Amino acid sequence: MHPFSYTRASDTREALDAGRRGGRYIAGGTTLVDLMRETVERPEALVDISGLPLDEVTVTEGGGLRVGALVTMSEAAAHPQVRTLFPVVSQALELSASAQLRNMATIGGNIMQRTRCTYFRDVTADCNKREPGSGCAALHGHNRAHAILGTSEACVATHPSDVAVAFAALEASVRLLGPDGERRVSFADFLLRPGSTPQREQGLRKGELITAVDIPAQPRPLRSGYLKVRDRQSYEFALTSAAVALHIRGGVIREAKVAAGGVGTVPWKLPAVERRLVGERPSAALWPAAAEHASEGARPLRHNRFKIELLKRTVERQLRVVGGTQ
Structure with missing residues (x-):
């Protein structure tokens, strides 16, 4: 680990001042500290923001939710309003990491976490994400866990977050505060x-x-x-995953929100699946017909071609679970 300075911010203004000078924000530290230990990340200054008042979950107008960046994963998963209004978020959080990590890791840190690509974390391997212009060892290496959607010649690494898939499906937005004030960015x-x-x-x-x-x-x-579909049941990242939300009224699907994880360089929204669902009545035949569109645009690599079929089956299964066959 390389030397660094450490500052604990007492308020938001102090945090922003330190961030403007190049400090890296840290709260739970469950990802950044690991990367620093492996010398993948080498920040010169850390700014501890864990004491800032960003740790509340509130219901917004119309029945939405605002989840503070410093709410821990376990707190968000257990929050009664999250569980009642958006079970998809609670479930995604509970299927993430270990209980000990969920008690430390924050929502803001979770969506900021960097890829679990082994080549990214191996400082002896070529990785454009870690060292721009060096190449991508995963393209012709062992790429079973890598992305099939949203890839480029420069990178095929997946985004590891589970709850980010739920946020993407629900079309969430991220609230940001900086030197120029506050702004909101769609997920x-x-x-x-x-x-x-x-x-x-x-x-x-x-x-x-x-x-x-x-x-x-x-x-x-x-x-x-x-x-979440993975190689083992606990403490493992997704091979594929599916976040599904359906508004069904009068026996007809009025709105559908669907996204996939484990297959994209970012949490992957599935608009073609959504379009196939809207206006239809839930049925045993509808789910596979809609899921067939999940892999549109996929570009598999040598070792992860299986993800095309696995993705479609994962989406089909979760549509069936959420939508039923009424």
Whole structure:
């Protein structure tokens, strides 16, 4: 681990001042500290923001939710309003990491976490995300766990967050505070596809601080849930996952929100699946017909071609669980 300075911010202004000078924000530290230990990350200054008043979950107008950036994963998962209004979020959180990590890790840190690509974390391997212009060892290496959607010639790493998939499905937004004031960015624009600049992963400006994630109000009744498929049942990252939310009224699907994880360079919204569902009546035949669209645009690699079929089956299964066959 390389030497660094440490500051504990007593208020938001102090945090922003330190961030503007190049300090890296840290709260739970469950990802950043690991990367520093492995010398993947080498920040010169850390700014501890764990004492800032960003740790509340509140219901917003119309029945949406605002989840503070410093709410821990376990607190968010157990919060009665989260569990009642958006079970998909609670389930995604409870299927993430270990209980000990969920007690420390924050919502803001979770969506900021960096990929679990083994080549990214191996400082002897070529990785454009870690060292721009060095190449991507995963393209021709062992790429079973890598992305099939949103990839580029520069990077094929997946985004590891489970709850980010739920946020993407629900079309959440991220509230940011920086030297130029407050702004809000849609989740789809916050996490960036690699393109030719895979080292730039979030739509953050210098010194900006995540203050909350806003989940917009959804039509009611709303059924939702999260399914994670992985090699082992505990403490493992997704091979594929599906976040589904359906508004069914009068026996017809009026709105559908669907996103996938484990297969994209960012949490992957599935608009073609959503379009196939809206206006239809739930049925045993509808779910596989809609799920067939889940892999549109996929570009599999040598070892992860199986993810195409696995993704479709994962989406189909979760549509069936959430939507039923009425």
